[in-house]
Amino acid sequence: MEDIILNIDDVSKAYTGHQALDGISLAVPRGSVYGLLGPNGAGKTTLIRIINHITAPDSGTVTFDGHTLCQNDIANIGYLPEERGLYKKMKVGDQAVFFARLKGLDKKTATERLKEWFAKLEIEDWWDRKVEELSKGMAQKVQFIVTVLHRPELLIFDEPFSGFDPINAGILKREILELRDAGATIIFSTHNMGSVEELCDNITLINRSRNILTGNVRQIRERHSGNRYELTFIGDPGTLVGAVEPMCTSFTLGQIDRDGNATATARLRETSDIRNFIAAANSAVELRGFRRCLPSMDDIFVAAVEEYNSKN
């Protein structure tokens, strides 16, 4: 039995004339990175607010660490909202201490930990500057620190990389993974599928307030691969087609590059054996490369949403 830190069971929430969430269920394993995906307006923010105990669900239950989520759990959750800001007129250090104290840290601990983080991200000289003097990216670093400072067990990042340049996004990614390795669980809401493939263990795709796809990223990609393989070869494409076609549901030839390497994409029948396929191909042409095609999360996202929308 997996160790589940956050379990959401059949949660629904409606605003006047608008169903924001409709029977959402998901389970976040402890110590994993969990992707919360979905088009704009799908209900992700509402779900995050429910997890943060900001709004209450109309029905359904939220279980955190084995008990029903309550106000005290907030100190164990860190949340970096998508739309985020700081008090402009306040000094960076004072402000960070303020937020840390709201999360239950005492002033001394907060200051010590902040100094550590400021040193780590090399921003010590910002301490006495006012927030209005910082650039957007700089302010976001401060917000990140504020989110993780109280060492919560569960971290929720909503589009954490927006507004960061690639260098700082890299630093942030590294810090997030470090937090995971230290035992934190991370919920990650984003439209950036590249980072989902890179970071997430599991995902849930919400569309029009319903959960339309959920599971392990690896398994989802395998499931959606549809037995597709890519071949690179030198030789007569016609011979290859003749040799392998009976084993495939589809076979598409690609272009031939300057070195004479040709590519082709094959979709194998369920009944076909992969080793027979390679043997047949290898005897027909000189096989240079062979790999399984996994669809990108981008493709899966678009396909799943379009399929759902056309059905409903």
Added chain:
Amino acid sequence: MQLQIIIAREYLERVKRKSFIITTLLVPILMLGLMAAPALMMILSEPEKTDVMVCDATGRIAPLLSGNGEVTFTTTDLTPDALRSDEDIQAYIIIGADAVSRPERDITVYTRGSLSMITDSYITSQLNRAVEDVRLEAYNVGDIRRILDEVQVDCTYHTVNIEGEAETSTSSTLSYIIALTTDMLLYMFILIYGQMVMTSIIEEKTNRVLELVVSSVKPRMLMLGKILGIGLVAVTQILIWGVLLGAASAWLMPSLGAAGDVAANEPELASAIALLADPAYVFGIFGWMLLFFIGGYLFYSAIFAAIGSAVDNIQDAGQLSSVATVPVILGIIASMSVINNPGSTLAFWLGIIPLTSPMCMMARLPFGVPLWEILLSLAVLYASFMFMIWLCAKIYRVGIFMYGKKPTLLEIIRWSRY
């Protein structure tokens, strides 16, 4: 604990600002300056000299007009047309033949440009007195004017308030002034600090700091912390002014009273000074004002908070905030009539209804109000602000997450049921 942290932030962020320190110290000086300005101008400005030509058809009124330093009367035979065309003549009076029996119709004062109020009222009083004298002559009573002057009484009286244990000298003029001042202060503070709550909430919302704060704090707590923090700033300011006032009361007023034989000649002024020199009285009024301010502020700032939470920018807030500003303004207008008639039934009810009670009760207080009425008014006010905060917190909780469309008042009220 969280509430304390929020209150501390709201309070310190404001009190530490230079603008707060400057305003707190500068406003009393400015107020003093404003009060002294008219007196100074009176002293400094040259008295205006006016020569008034009098064209008297009766021939009996003109000789009775006597001038003073500023106004002189000259009898003339010139025709009205000639008087009018002569640019050098500032003012002239045409007195018709029927002036004694019907002065309001037959006496007309013509002026080139307008006269100062003092000059104008002097001319009027001289004309009235002259017509009176002519009429008195018809009764053939010798020395009648001298008798009348001797009989006439024109003075102010010493008033003593016997309610309560100690008998206190009161002065209705002083009560009037105190009522007016505390009333205006209360009105200004409720509006200024109430709107400060509103703008600060709008700022947090547009800044999106709110999203970060509410992930650690219940929205209700944030709203309460903000209202209380800003309220403490106001109380701090009032207390600083109170200390300044107390110092003035303890040091300045006794020396004023001793300055001369004020007591003998001006009993009203003397009792006013005695009253203002009594710190117990001053702090009494001041204490009530503070209590009414706290109640009124909490009541109205809750409404301002709900409105602030519902809109994205100050421009949209304008119209909606009239829900709070209009009752406050009505309160101050009503309290003007309450000052003139502090004992009326209307004044009583205006002093109980929480929308107007802070202003209207303050208007009545200096004239003496039974203690039970004050306590009743305070009880109603404090119960209402608790209800208002409860209601507005429900609206706030929904409002802070609403972006985009400006909501109508009805929609906002509906949010309280979410």
